[in-house]
Amino acid sequence: MEKSISHKQITAFSNKLKQNPANQIFKDAIMKNGIKATTENGEVIRQVQPVFSTEIATDKVSNQNQSGRCWMFAALNTFRHQLNSAFGLKDFELSQNYINFWDKFEKANYFLEAISSTSDKKLDSRTVSFLLETPQQDGGQWDMLVSIIEKYGVVPKSAMPETFGSQSSRELNELLNARLRTNAAILRQAKEKDRLALKEDMLAEIYQILMFALGEPPETFDFEYRDNENKYHQELNMTPQTFYQKYIGLNLADYAPVINAPTADKPFNQTFTVDFLGNVVGGKPIKYLNVDIDTLKSLAKKQIASGETVWFGCDVGQSSERTSGIMDPAIFDLKTAFGFKTAMTKAERLDYKESMLTHAMVLTGFNEKNGKVDRWKVENSWGEKVGNNGYFTASDAWMDEFTFQVVIHKKYLSKELQEALKQDPIHLKPWDPMGSLASFK
DSSP states (O other), X not given: OXXXXXXXXXXXXXXXXXXXXXXXXXXHHHHHHOHHHHHBOHHHHHHSXXXXXXXXXXXXXXXXXXXXXXXXXXXXXXXXXXXXXXXXXXXXXXXXXXXXXXXXXXXXXXXXHHHHHTTTSOTTSHHHHHHHHOSOOSOBOHHXXXXXXXXXXXXXXXXXXXXXXXXXXXXXXXXXXXXXXXXXXXXXXXXXXXXXXXXXXXXXXXXHHHHHHHOOOOSSEEEEEEOTTOOEEEEEEEOXXXXXXXXXXXXXXXEEEEEOOOSTTSOTTEEEEETTOOSSTTSOXXXXXXXXXXXXXXXXXXXXXXXXOEEEEEOTTTTEETTTTEEOTTSBOHHHHHOOOOOOOHHHXXXXXXXXXXXXXXXXEEEEETTEEEEEEEEOSBOTTSTXXXXXXXXXXXXXXXXXXXXXXXXXXXXXXXXXHTSOOEEEOTTSGGGOOBOOO
């Protein structure tokens, strides 16, 4: 194999392209309009219509703005769907900023504990390097959300509104990560007996940063609202825990993250966890049940058909058109434009780092045609100016290729899957693609 590129090769490549007059048209169009706009497949947009045979009534979409908090927006949206229906509310939201504050505070402690526990490893070991790469970030997973809510509860958005730092998180993340890396250097050089006291001071500093940027979480608050019939309601001196129990009341232990990771190292009907993935020390450990994609989709369909929306994790940047809100593997006809001859399978995309879970949204409906689901209704958290008033439509083929996780009530799992869920999980390395965090902005 020739190691370097020769001028003869370059000339051959250029001449081959010039032999096809259509290439000049593609070149001019792409140079002027960009790859996606030029290759957008109008036929797919006409076929993947935002009309659904089964859908759950929902309110206007929320907006995570310039932050990677999609996973908590998606989870809180699944809660508010039921809350709004039960209590006659419209466009009511739970405080994402409240969850965000405690998540970042707990992630700081989780990181410092991880650094302490790996102090015997070399600084350039892959594990320590991985930890230092991103000490904390906006992204997360369902089980991490469960850990926060079980410890801290939830509050209405009115009790802890958004701030500049919650909506545009880059500055806050840069400061937090700079301080945490500084703290990591101190902890790794300190004697073990001194680390606890040192960490206490570090956490006090982190709390101050978060309070200044996000506000301080309320211990109690008053909840006042008018329902759809204009009737006034008042709840005084509530705590985040009592609010969750009265207005949401879901037993989160009844829900299980179900994944589809069709790689050779992850057999189906087996549970998995990921080392150093979490936020609350001593909280709910990450645990997935891996199933084939048809099983995953059938579980999501059952839950939606029963009237409950579904939190799901996917690779939203793949084959996704934001203006129309259409997600389909054929939405961009790159093969015709560039003459591509090969493509990766879903497993290969995971193995070769081409795809992973990047974003969390909510499945709120599906459409059946001739007894088979052909598309899904998706509630996003990017505001109403993208997609169809903020909602997206995913073809069933897109779900096959780019959906990696759904959260399902255990009652919808077969007896075999319920038994499989009880297994001790296989531990995956921290850098495994299934350890990625939903954080797409």
